[in-house]
Amino acid sequence: MSIQAKPILIDCDPGHDDAVALVMAHRSPAIELLGVTTTCGNAGIDKTTRNALRILEFIGAGNVPVAAGCVRPLTRPLVLGTADGPSGLEGSKYLPDPTMTIEPVHAVDFLARMLSKAPEPIDFVATGPLTNVALLVMKYPQVLAKIKHLTWMGGVFYRKSEIISPTEFNAFCDPEALKIVLESGVPITMVGLDVTRRVLIEEPQFEELAKIDTPLGRLVVDWLRYYDKLHRRTMNIGGAMHDPLALAAVIDPTLITTRPAHIAVDVGGAYTFGATVADFWGTRGEKPNAEIAVDVDVERFFDLMFSLLRG
Ligand code: BDR
Numbered sequence: 001m002s003i004q005a006k007p008i009l010i011d012c013d014p015g016h017d018d019a020v021a022l023v024m025a026h027r028s029p030a031i032e033l034l035g036v037t038t039t040c041g042n043a044g045i046d047k048t049t050r051n052a053l054r055i056l057e058f059i060g061a062g063n064v065p066v067a068a069g070c071v072r073p074l075t076r077p078l079v080l081g082t083a084d085g086p087s088g089l090e091g092s093k094y095l096p097d098p099t100m101t102i103e104p105v106h107a108v109d110f111l112a113r114m115l116s117k118a119p120e121p122i123d124f125v126a127t128g129p130l131t132n133v134a135l136l137v138m139k140y141p142q143v144l145a146k147i148k149h150l151t152w153m154g155g156v157f158y159r160k161s162e163i164i165s166p167t168e169f170n171a172f173c174d175p176e177a178l179k180i181v182l183e184s185g186v187p188i189t190m191v192g193l194d195v196t197r198r199v200l201i202e203e204p205q206f207e208e209l210a211k212i213d214t215p216l217g218r219l220v221v222d223w224l225r226y227y228d229k230l231h232r233r234t235m236n237i238g239g240a241m242h243d244p245l246a247l248a249a250v251i252d253p254t255l256i257t258t259r260p261a262h263i264a265v266d267v268g269g270a271y272t273f274g275a276t277v278a279d280f281w282g283t284r285g286e287k288p289n290a291e292i293a294v295d296v297d298v299e300r301f302f303d304l305m306f307s308l309l310r311g
């Protein structure tokens with residue numbers, strides 16, 4: 001019996017972990033990758049877009065349309081990540097410059113077009129700051145019903161944070177965008193640091209990766225060695241597979257356990273902007289607006305990730 005592949009759109013800021021998520025999406029028989037949009041985050045928009053093109057071309061996904069998005073957050077100054085090196089994807093010595101070109105429209109208009117022509121509502125995965133998605137909410141509210149579910153890598157609730165405690169990077173970059181998306185009515189699952197900091201690349205994972213003796217396998221090892229080194233230096237943990245876990249949760253939702261809550265994001269705090277706050281008991285009198293990931297099956301996640309990289 002053949003499975004019906006889920007059509008999805010991905011908005012991302014590659015980034016090593018975004019890159020692995022893109023590879024997994026393209027290789028999974030459970031997914032049909034309809035298009036990719038880019039945002040600033042791990043690097044500036046020119047770099048994240050170039051990285052998306054380079055990755056897709058390298059893995060034979062040159063037919064997947066890519067549209068470039070916002071150059072900066074909605075209201076705040078641009079914040080760029082440091083965990084992926086100056087290009088946003090250091091360690092990519094086998095990755096040639098792209099010959100593919102981007103769509104001649106802005107990411108937000110591209111997303112609206114893809115959603116409006118989809119015969120049924122489709123899944124949307126976002127693995128960067130939510131600037132493009134917030135603008136979609138503002139500009140094209142009529143297409144939001146076509147988003148079946150938004151799975152976003154972002155937020156932290158049990159406060160093992162990385163940037164400024166208690167803030168996660170994607171939320172920290174553009175909290176106003178997150179607020180708009182949380183208030184949009186789009187069904188959302190937040191795959192945040194509470195679970196993504198549990199899927200770490202350590203030596204046993206590097207040993208598994210080293211067995212994948214293909215150009216892609218070698219490229220991923222080089223990416224993750226670079227990424228892992230910076231993670232250990234700055235956060236004292238191995239390379240966290242943040243974005244691959246969000247993507248994996250769309251392929252197989254049983255990999256994570258979620259809990260509904262009303263989620264708010266602090267946009268006013270002098271020191272806490274970007275902090276995500278969950279009201280589990282409805283004490284603010286507001287209905288849950290998101291599911292947050294609270295647990296993960298680490299072993300099954302890595303089995304899936306390795307099988308797709310091997311595939
Ligand atoms: C998130 O921020 C970026 O560094 C990663 O790509 C991931 O999307 C983790 O906080």
Ligand code: CA
Nearest residue numbers: 015018127128
């Ligand atoms: Ca990312």
